Amino acid sequence: MxxxxxxxxxxxxxxxxxxxxxxxxxxxxxxxxxxxxxxxxxxxxxxxSKAALRGAVTRRWLTRARAVLATIAASDDPAPERLSRWLTAAFESKRAKALDDPELFETYRTLAVEHTDVVEEHVTELLAQLRAIVEAGLASGDFAPTPPDVAARAVFDAVARFQHPLLASEWARPGIGAEFDGVLGLVVRGLLAR
Amino acid sequence: MxxxxxxxxxxxxxxxxxxxxxxxxxxxxxxxxxxxxxxxxxxxxxxxSKAALRGAVTRRWLTRARAVLATIAASDDPAPERLSRWLTAAFESKRAKALDDPELFETYRTLAVEHTDVVEEHVTELLAQLRAIVEAGLASGDFAPTPPDVAARAVFDAVARFQHPLLASEWARPGIGAEFDGVLGLVVRGLLAR
Incomplete structure (x- = not known):
C-alpha cells in the first residue's frame, strides 16, 4: 500500500x-x-489515460498553491489583517509563478482549461478558506453582519483582476502593485463593522 | 467643412x-x-491606412458605449445610488453586447487589442466618470474621505470580472448576476462614510 x-x-x-x-x-x-x-x-x-494523469498533476499543482493560503486562513490574526495577508499572498504567489516562468504557467493554464472540474474543486476550497476568515471577523465583531458565503464569493470576485490566469499579462505592469492595494483596501473596508 | x-x-x-x-x-x-x-x-x-480607419471605428464604438454611462455619472442621484447604477449599466450593456452578438463582440475585442492607445483613452474617460461620482459622494458626506483618483481606480479594478473582455465567456454563467450584486454591494459599502 x-x-x-x-x-x-x-x-x-x-x-x-x-x-x-x-x-x-x-x-x-x-x-x-x-x-x-x-x-x-x-x-x-x-x-x-493521459487525461487522468494530467488531471492528477493539475490537482497536485493547485493543492500545493493552496497550502500556504490555508495556513494564513487558519491563523490567529485578527480577521481584517488575516484577509489582507491571504489576498496579498494569493496575488503575490500567482504573480511570481506567471512572471518567473511564463512557459510553465502557460502549461498549467492550458491544463486548467482542460480540467475545469479540478479547477472548480480548487475554487470551492479557496472560497471555504475565505469564508472561514469572514466567519472569524463576524464572531469577533470586526466585520458587519453579512452572509459569509456571499461575502466570501464577493471578495474572491473583486480580486479577479489579480487572480484570473487570463489576465496574467497585466501583472507585469508597473502600477499593478498600487492597483492591488487599492482594491484590497476597498474590499476590507467593505466588510468592516461601522 | x-x-x-x-x-x-x-x-x-x-x-x-x-x-x-x-x-x-x-x-x-x-x-x-x-x-x-x-x-x-x-x-x-x-x-x-487600414490602421487609421480601424482605430477610428474602435474609438467611435467605445465613445458610444460610454455615452449612457456619462449621463448616469452626471445625474443628480445620491452618489451611492449613482455608483450602483453606473456599475450595473456598465456590466449590463457590455454583457448584452457579448452575449447578443458574440461574433461582433469578438471583432471589436480584436480591434481593441490592435489599438491599445484608443482603449487607454477609453479607460481614462471611464475613470474620470467614476472619479466624478466619488467626488460627489465626498462632497455630500456619503463617502468616507479617500483620494478620489485611487478610489475610482479601485472601483474600476474591483469589477474587472464583469468588465474585462477576456472574461466575457463567464458572463453567460447562471450565477453571474448574483455574483455581480455581491461585488457591487461590497464596493459601495467600502466607500461609505461610517
Missing part, C-alpha cells in the same frame, strides 16, 4: 518534471514512463 | 456595417470604399 502511494507521488513528480522541461506536448503516459525507466503499463495501472 | 465631417461619419458607419456583416478580415479601406461606391482614394484622404 505504502509502495503504491509512493509510486503515485513519484509518477506525478516525474510528470511535473517532464512538463517543466518539455512542455505539454511531450507529457504523455509514454513519455513519463520513459523518464521513470518503467513500462508504460505500470503508469497506466495508476492513471488509465 | 460640414461636408467633410459628414463624410467621415459616413465612412465610419459603413465600416461598422462591413464589420458586422463580413468580419474583420474583409474590413479594409478597399472594401469600405467599394461598399460606399467611391474610389479608395476618397477614403484614404480621411484615413491614410
Amino acid at each position: 505504502t509502495k503504491d502511494v509512493l509510486r503515485v507521488e513519484t509518477i506525478l513528480t516525474t510528470t511535473e518534471d517532464v512538463l517543466r522541461r518539455h512542455g505539454l506536448a511531450k507529457a504523455t503516459v509514454l513519455d513519463v514512463a520513459r523518464a521513470l525507466g518503467v513500462s508504460h503499463g505500470s503508469v497506466y495501472r495508476h492513471f488509465p | 460640414t461636408k467633410d465631417v459628414l463624410r467621415v461619419e459616413t465612412i465610419l458607419t459603413t465600416t461598422e456595417d462591413v464589420l458586422r456583416r463580413h468580419g474583420l478580415a474583409k474590413a479594409t479601406v478597399l472594401d469600405v470604399a467599394r461598399a460606399l461606391g467611391v474610389s479608395h482614394g476618397s477614403v484614404y484622404r480621411h484615413f491614410p
Whole structure:
C-alpha cells in the first residue's frame, strides 16, 4: 500500500518534471514512463489515460498553491489583517509563478482549461478558506453582519483582476502593485463593522 | 467643412456595417470604399491606412458605449445610488453586447487589442466618470474621505470580472448576476462614510 502511494507521488513528480522541461506536448503516459525507466503499463495501472494523469498533476499543482493560503486562513490574526495577508499572498504567489516562468504557467493554464472540474474543486476550497476568515471577523465583531458565503464569493470576485490566469499579462505592469492595494483596501473596508 | 465631417461619419458607419456583416478580415479601406461606391482614394484622404480607419471605428464604438454611462455619472442621484447604477449599466450593456452578438463582440475585442492607445483613452474617460461620482459622494458626506483618483481606480479594478473582455465567456454563467450584486454591494459599502 505504502509502495503504491509512493509510486503515485513519484509518477506525478516525474510528470511535473517532464512538463517543466518539455512542455505539454511531450507529457504523455509514454513519455513519463520513459523518464521513470518503467513500462508504460505500470503508469497506466495508476492513471488509465493521459487525461487522468494530467488531471492528477493539475490537482497536485493547485493543492500545493493552496497550502500556504490555508495556513494564513487558519491563523490567529485578527480577521481584517488575516484577509489582507491571504489576498496579498494569493496575488503575490500567482504573480511570481506567471512572471518567473511564463512557459510553465502557460502549461498549467492550458491544463486548467482542460480540467475545469479540478479547477472548480480548487475554487470551492479557496472560497471555504475565505469564508472561514469572514466567519472569524463576524464572531469577533470586526466585520458587519453579512452572509459569509456571499461575502466570501464577493471578495474572491473583486480580486479577479489579480487572480484570473487570463489576465496574467497585466501583472507585469508597473502600477499593478498600487492597483492591488487599492482594491484590497476597498474590499476590507467593505466588510468592516461601522 | 460640414461636408467633410459628414463624410467621415459616413465612412465610419459603413465600416461598422462591413464589420458586422463580413468580419474583420474583409474590413479594409478597399472594401469600405467599394461598399460606399467611391474610389479608395476618397477614403484614404480621411484615413491614410487600414490602421487609421480601424482605430477610428474602435474609438467611435467605445465613445458610444460610454455615452449612457456619462449621463448616469452626471445625474443628480445620491452618489451611492449613482455608483450602483453606473456599475450595473456598465456590466449590463457590455454583457448584452457579448452575449447578443458574440461574433461582433469578438471583432471589436480584436480591434481593441490592435489599438491599445484608443482603449487607454477609453479607460481614462471611464475613470474620470467614476472619479466624478466619488467626488460627489465626498462632497455630500456619503463617502468616507479617500483620494478620489485611487478610489475610482479601485472601483474600476474591483469589477474587472464583469468588465474585462477576456472574461466575457463567464458572463453567460447562471450565477453571474448574483455574483455581480455581491461585488457591487461590497464596493459601495467600502466607500461609505461610517
